[in-house]
Amino acid sequence: MTPSATALPLSAPPAFLGVRLSLTGKLWRDRLGTRAAAQALAMVQRYQLPEMLARVLAGRDVDIDEVPDFLDPTIRKMMPDPFTVTQMEAAANRIADAAVRGEKVAIFGDYDVDGATSAALLAWHLRHCGLDPLIHIPDRIFEGYGPNVDAIRALANKGATLLVTVDCGTTSLEPLAEARRLGMSVVVIDHHQCGEELPEVEALVNPNRPDDLSGLGYLAAVGLTLVTLVAVNRELRGRGFWTAERPEPDLLGMLHHVALGTVADVAPLIALNRAFVAKGLIAMRRRDHVGHTALMDVARLNGPPEAWHLGFMLGPRINAGGRIGRADLGVRLLLEGDVSEAARIAAELDRLNGERRIIEQQAEAQAEAEALASLGLEDKGAVIVTASEGWHPGVVGLVASRLKEKFARPAFAIALEPGGIGTGSGRSIPGVDLGKAVRHAVEQGILMKGGGHAMAAGVTLRKERLAEFRAYLESALAADVAEARHVNEILIDGAISARAATPELVATLNRAGPFGSGNPEPIVALPSHQLVYADEVGQAHLKLRFKSGDGATVNAIAFRSVGQKLGNALQQHRGQILHVAGTLTVDRYQGVERVQLRVLDVAVPDHGPAMIR
Numbered sequence: 001m002t003p004s005a006t007a008l009p010l011s012a013p014p015a016f017l018g019v020r021l022s023l024t025g026k027l028w029r030d031r032l033g034t035r036a037a038a039q040a041l042a043m044v045q046r047y048q049l050p051e052m053l054a055r056v057l058a059g060r061d062v063d064i065d066e067v068p069d070f071l072d073p074t075i076r077k078m079m080p081d082p083f084t085v086t087q088m089e090a091a092a093n094r095i096a097d098a099a100v101r102g103e104k105v106a107i108f109g110d111y112d113v114d115g116a117t118s119a120a121l122l123a124w125h126l127r128h129c130g131l132d133p134l135i136h137i138p139d140r141i142f143e144g145y146g147p148n149v150d151a152i153r154a155l156a157n158k159g160a161t162l163l164v165t166v167d168c169g170t171t172s173l174e175p176l177a178e179a180r181r182l183g184m185s186v187v188v189i190d191h192h193q194c195g196e197e198l199p200e201v202e203a204l205v206n207p208n209r210p211d212d213l214s215g216l217g218y219l220a221a222v223g224l225t226l227v228t229l230v231a232v233n234r235e236l237r238g239r240g241f242w243t244a245e246r247p248e249p250d251l252l253g254m255l256h257h258v259a260l261g262t263v264a265d266v267a268p269l270i271a272l273n274r275a276f277v278a279k280g281l282i283a284m285r286r287r288d289h290v291g292h293t294a295l296m297d298v299a300r301l302n303g304p305p306e307a308w309h310l311g312f313m314l315g316p317r318i319n320a321g322g323r324i325g326r327a328d329l330g331v332r333l334l335l336e337g338d339v340s341e342a343a344r345i346a347a348e349l350d351r352l353n354g355e356r357r358i359i360e361q362q363a364e365a366q367a368e369a370e371a372l373a374s375l376g377l378e379d380k381g382a383v384i385v386t387a388s389e390g391w392h393p394g395v396v397g398l399v400a401s402r403l404k405e406k407f408a409r410p411a412f413a414i415a416l417e418p419g420g421i422g423t424g425s426g427r428s429i430p431g432v433d434l435g436k437a438v439r440h441a442v443e444q445g446i447l448m449k450g451g452g453h454a455m456a457a458g459v460t461l462r463k464e465r466l467a468e469f470r471a472y473l474e475s476a477l478a479a480d481v482a483e484a485r486h487v488n489e490i491l492i493d494g495a496i497s498a499r500a501a502t503p504e505l506v507a508t509l510n511r512a513g514p515f516g517s518g519n520p521e522p523i524v525a526l527p528s529h530q531l532v533y534a535d536e537v538g539q540a541h542l543k544l545r546f547k548s549g550d551g552a553t554v555n556a557i558a559f560r561s562v563g564q565k566l567g568n569a570l571q572q573h574r575g576q577i578l579h580v581a582g583t584l585t586v587d588r589y590q591g592v593e594r595v596q597l598r599v600l601d602v603a604v605p606d607h608g609p610a611m612i613r
Contacts, residue, residue: 015029017527017603017605018605022490022581023565023569023601026489027488028601030492031493032055032059040055041054042064043057047067047068049067052494055494056494056512057071060519070274073275074279075279078275079227080227082234085205085207086207088227090203091202091203091205094162094185095162095164095228096232096236096241098131104132104158104160105162105163106135106155107164107165108136108163108164108166109168110138110167111139111145111322111323112264114221114222114261115168116334117258117334118189118261120291121229122189124335125229125251128246136151136328137331138151138327144460145458146165146172147163149174149178152179152182162185162187163176163186165187166189168190169190169201170188170190170192170194170198170199176201177199177200187201187202189205189206190204190206191206191207191219191220191224192435193439194206194208194209195451196443205228207224218270218271218518219262219267219272220261221261222257222258223262226254233248233251253283255276255279257280259279259281260280260284260292260318263307264314264315266311266517269307269514277307277514281304281305281306284296290342291336293342294342295314295317296314297343298317298343299350306510306514306585307515311516317346320350320353323394323395325349329348332345333349356394359392364399367402371384371403374386381474382410382474382477383470385411385412385414385466385469386403386413387416387463389416391413391414393423396423397425399413403427406564408485410426412459412473420462420463420464421463422462423459424461425457426438428456429481430484434453434454434455434456435451435453435456437472437476438458441459441469447459448461448462492524494522494525495527498529498547498548501584505595506586509584523581528577528579528605529554529577530548530577531544531545542599543556543557544599546578546580554597555594556580556582556597556598557598558570561599566600566601573604578605579602579605585598
């Protein structure tokens, strides 16, 4: 007797297409268990949804009553009362006071995309109020992350009476104390994890502070800045500040910034973030913002922008200014109203991004060699910590991200300066809280400075403490890493054939977007398709084509796969029948739309036991 599906043990779900071990060593699993499959069927029946779309929704734990709002996330429905955030009322009152009094406001932002978009959004609003704010984005190398005393003094000397930090400030105790000593009020708008001690400021708006119950800790800083400005608008409205000559600014018209900062900061695309990004993408498609349009043009973005374009094409160019060029270039572009000047700034960011890629590739090759030597043939070690003199501090976060992807464990890359001080970045895997570990290392005196999120962290340490830091991470994170890496699996949303891979199917799946962190892109499987073409293109990518049994074909690409397990498997199985797993996208080239499969994994079909002849 065959057991029912519900009787199957939860610890050993059936493998999708029978793939228990793919050619890269992964288990394929159906994203939907028995209950979720029933939920998908109920969605099909109630809302007449296509089956594949219903499977995607059910696989992301969307409740059947939430389907309409999930498919059309609106800011009006998702926006909370801003005053649920601790000290938001005090922040709104102080910023409104500055607007009414015509004060000189200084904005201190971070040098990444989230910081740049937050600073640009706040500056745009203050200008609308009739103010001319000062904007300071610190130099990554010479100033480091967050407010510093010298910069604070310079802003005070320029007459600033209110300092607003965005995407930084929560752990900047001494610099913000200096600002208060110099007579400045301070408002912090930040989302980073907090230490034991909080700065003494007029208002610390951070949904990740211990006494905040708003539940908005998932917001990027730019999203939190928008929520803050909603509160400021409300306060100014109550004071009669807005008039026919000075109308209330349309915050929703600035969702370009919020979408870009949210995606680039890898904030989870859930709840309010989904609405921000969905509506922000619509705004970007209108191409009515000078800076964003220049950025899309220089990135040679064909067709309407999607969430992944923001993370992989637009965000890195904004970041390039902070990494290896002038830190304020990104903010300047986002605030620029002249088309020609915006094009010039965008071109400079594009050039810097090209330089950044070369610098990154050189450091990445060295870091990979060091990581391989450290892990050894047994592949032992919970965490990768690489360090070198000569690495550019602006690319260590990118190098750490590559190491994390390649070796499937948390990774740090640290640039050592001639004076013996190292500055670096770490990237983590789901289930391992890197920010917490780094804060504890600071408390124990192993690190000079450090902080961040669960998935990313920054550190500053002395060269002689490097081995101690590595040993501490191994001890602190070994159990969490072992649990997180226990099952190397890929979750499949459904199976299709090459003939079904149409632009219409992609459009249907995209109704469940935008996709990104917290809302993973649907992964489809192509069962038993022949690999009829494979050739290397670009920067270690493989261009592919698969053919189904009925003769239909689909173009595919395996990014950065040459020399990796996936690339080797594909090149060794040319002409053979494979199960293929990947994500679907529409490639727009010379005005023609073609579906492309981004290959994530392949497996050899199990045709059952061989016959004994």
